[in-house]
Amino acid sequence: MTELERTVPAASATTATTNAADVAPGVGATVDGPGHTAHHVSEQIAGPAARPAAGVWLAVILLVSALNLRMAVAALSPVLDMVQTDTGLSSAMAGLLSTVPVICFGVFALATPKLIRRFGMERLLVLVMVVITAGIALRVLPPLAALFAGTAVLGAGIAVGNVLVPGIIKQDFAGKAGLMTGLYSVSLFVGPALSAGLTVPVMHATGLGWRPAIALWGGVAVLAAALLSPRALRQPRAAGSGALRRPKGLWKDPLAWMVSGFMGLQSLGYYSGITWIPTLLQDHGMSAGQAGWMLSYSSFPGLAMALITPLTVRGRPRRAAALVVAAVVACAIGYLGLIAAPVSLAYLWLTILGVGQGMAISLALGFIVARAPDVHHTAHLSTMAQSVGYLIASAGPVGIGVLHDVTGGWTVPMLTLTVILIPLLIAGLGASRDRHILDKHHPA
Numbered sequence: 001m002t003e004l005e006r007t008v009p010a011a012s013a014t015t016a017t018t019n020a021a022d023v024a025p026g027v028g029a030t031v032d033g034p035g036h037t038a039h040h041v042s043e044q045i046a047g048p049a050a051r052p053a054a055g056v057w058l059a060v061i062l063l064v065s066a067l068n069l070r071m072a073v074a075a076l077s078p079v080l081d082m083v084q085t086d087t088g089l090s091s092a093m094a095g096l097l098s099t100v101p102v103i104c105f106g107v108f109a110l111a112t113p114k115l116i117r118r119f120g121m122e123r124l125l126v127l128v129m130v131v132i133t134a135g136i137a138l139r140v141l142p143p144l145a146a147l148f149a150g151t152a153v154l155g156a157g158i159a160v161g162n163v164l165v166p167g168i169i170k171q172d173f174a175g176k177a178g179l180m181t182g183l184y185s186v187s188l189f190v191g192p193a194l195s196a197g198l199t200v201p202v203m204h205a206t207g208l209g210w211r212p213a214i215a216l217w218g219g220v221a222v223l224a225a226a227l228l229s230p231r232a233l234r235q236p237r238a239a240g241s242g243a244l245r246r247p248k249g250l251w252k253d254p255l256a257w258m259v260s261g262f263m264g265l266q267s268l269g270y271y272s273g274i275t276w277i278p279t280l281l282q283d284h285g286m287s288a289g290q291a292g293w294m295l296s297y298s299s300f301p302g303l304a305m306a307l308i309t310p311l312t313v314r315g316r317p318r319r320a321a322a323l324v325v326a327a328v329v330a331c332a333i334g335y336l337g338l339i340a341a342p343v344s345l346a347y348l349w350l351t352i353l354g355v356g357q358g359m360a361i362s363l364a365l366g367f368i369v370a371r372a373p374d375v376h377h378t379a380h381l382s383t384m385a386q387s388v389g390y391l392i393a394s395a396g397p398v399g400i401g402v403l404h405d406v407t408g409g410w411t412v413p414m415l416t417l418t419v420i421l422i423p424l425l426i427a428g429l430g431a432s433r434d435r436h437i438l439d440k441h442h443p444a
Helices: 002-007 011-016 043-049 052-067 071-075 077-087 091-109 112-119 121-138 144-172 174-206 210-215 218-234 254-283 288-313 317-340 346-370 375-393 395-407 411-419 421-431
Strands: none
Touching: 052 121, 052 144, 052 174, 052 218, 071 077, 071 121, 071 144, 071 174, 071 210, 071 218, 071 254, 077 091, 077 144, 077 174, 077 210, 077 254, 077 288, 091 144, 091 254, 091 375, 091 395, 112 121, 112 144, 112 375, 121 144, 121 210, 121 218, 144 174, 144 346, 144 375, 174 210, 174 254, 174 288, 174 346, 254 288, 254 317, 254 346, 254 375, 254 395, 254 411, 254 421, 288 317, 288 346, 317 346, 317 411, 317 421, 346 375, 346 421, 375 395, 395 411, 411 421
16 A cells, blocks of 8 residues: 555546546545556566456455454354354344354454555454454364453454455455456455355264364464465555545545445344344244354355446446445345244245345445545545444344343344444445545535
């Protein structure tokens, strides 16, 4: 990031004045249209854009790394009943356990710009994978405190990774930002689909307890670190204490708050779902293995929509608004269906819910890239959106757990998630506007 600023001193100023319509205004954003400064970036900085083979390999590594940004969190959901039985946790405390990483996503996201300054983007991503691995390993230890502490450690690592990846996409894949955002969104669904769907079968097949079963997913983080390390070590260190100074007025910008709100509210629904939907299904008579599979299954329509959405919206901002509406309607149908017929029509409701969540996460990530004029602003908008967004989302799992404890059922919790879709719709329509943050030429 800082290398881009040194090589093209006027890049930020030039790109900042680019009309938002030239930057794939819906979800997929690009800064290298005709006449834009990205065409003049040297091969050292453009890297993947100038060397297609290197770009494909970096994309693969980035997507393997992205698998780890949800995988370890989702692995706990299908065995949450077992965790409660073994540890005596109430539903509220189990919800708090699932909320710990989401809180960390919000808190530790704020530290990411300073860490990028210190280590550089790709070196920092290697460290993120190491921290995630350490957190997963800590969860294996018997004390209940270790389970919470390990969850917090891996949450801190994921928080930094959440902010890093959109910035790397903007930096290294400027001309393919829409496609890469879609693939990144797919990775965020594939990771939890694998861990939620396979944790219980692996546990039964190997005779392992739930602790070793959820720890096995740390191997994917080790693989990502190994793949990324050679490239990261060749990268020049980041320099300059002012390279990632926060843009003035960002936290007062209405569009930035719309992007952050949309990120947070869709994440609240997502993390509430992966925490409690398996338990909801088990409470209605479904086995733990089948309930874990159903959660995993919902990721498949989600990942399809996560890939299709940015390609559908690219260059057509009105389609972004239409997809926001479609995502909200799909999620509402899914939640209400889980009240009406949770087991007999589970495949139908989780297909529809997966479609809605897939569109929502892809739009949320795409708004971060598309609403920022350059790499520098993308990093800071990503920090704000991830920090504010995940602090909002952290209320979901524990809040739904409390509602379940108080009411003794799932009707009120699911209706609550449905009502929360109203502010999600408002934020999404606001974030769909064809403009950049801090752009005085496009009044709110």
